[in-house]
Amino acid sequence: MTIRVTPTISIDESEIQERFIRASGPGGQNVNKVATAVQLRFNVAASPSLARDVRERLVKLAGRRMTEKGILLIEARRFRTQEKNRQDAVDRLTRLIQRAAEKPKPRRKTRPTMASKKRRLNTKHRRGETKRMRRPISPGGD
Numbered sequence: 001m002t003i004r005v006t007p008t009i010s011i012d013e014s015e016i017q018e019r020f021i022r023a024s025g026p027g028g029q030n031v032n033k034v035a036t037a038v039q040l041r042f043n044v045a046a047s048p049s050l051a052r053d054v055r056e057r058l059v060k061l062a063g064r065r066m067t068e069k070g071i072l073l074i075e076a077r078r079f080r081t082q083e084k085n086r087q088d089a090v091d092r093l094t095r096l097i098q099r100a101a102e103k104p105k106p107r108r109k110t111r112p113t114m115a116s117k118k119r120r121l122n123t124k125h126r127r128g129e130t131k132r133m134r135r136p137i138s139p140g141g142d
Contacts, residue, residue, distance in 0.1 A: 003090060005097045011049045016093070017041040018086060023077035037077035040089040045070025050097070058100035072096075 002010045023037030044050065044058055044066065062072050074096075076089035112120075 003094060005094045006101050009049060009054070009097065009101055011042075011047070011097070015042060015047055015049065016090075018089070020082055021075075023085075034082075036080060036082050036085055037075060038082065038085040038089045040074040040076070040086075040093060042072045042074075042093060043070060044072050053103075054097070054100050057104075058097060061096060061100050 001013050003013060003016075004010050017040070019039045019041070020035040021037045021039055022035050044055055044062070047055070050058065058072070059066055059070070065073050067073065072093070074089050074092050076085040076092065078088055079085050
């Protein structure tokens with residue numbers, strides 16, 4: 001089965017490894033017995049589903065969740081059931097990949113207008129004048 005991320009990107013479920021671990025937090029007696037938290041692993045470096053530019057942006061977005069070997073780790077422990085946590089982890093992975101798939105808008109260089117330059121210099125001049133007026137008057141003059 002495949003997970004549809006964007007119209008152009010879909011990930012095969014065989015690329016994702018899931019491990020169920022015991023979760024801390026709510027759950028009563030269940031919390032000590034049942035492994036409901038999900039640890040999802042996705043090998044970004046070896047994934048054939050991702051383009052190179054998407055992969056690079058995903059590595060930057062993932063931050064500390066990425067291992068040195070290029071594996072993305074997502075832990076989901078919000079819910080009390082394995083299935084809900086599993087779905088939450090997959091949803092978080094897809095949202096992260098969707099954000100990485102968006103091409104950043106290129107920055108267009110702009111220059112300050114002449115009026116803004118004049119306002120800036122005028123403000124600097126007024127501030128300097130204020131400071132000059134605060135100085136003690138020296139006997140010899142400036």
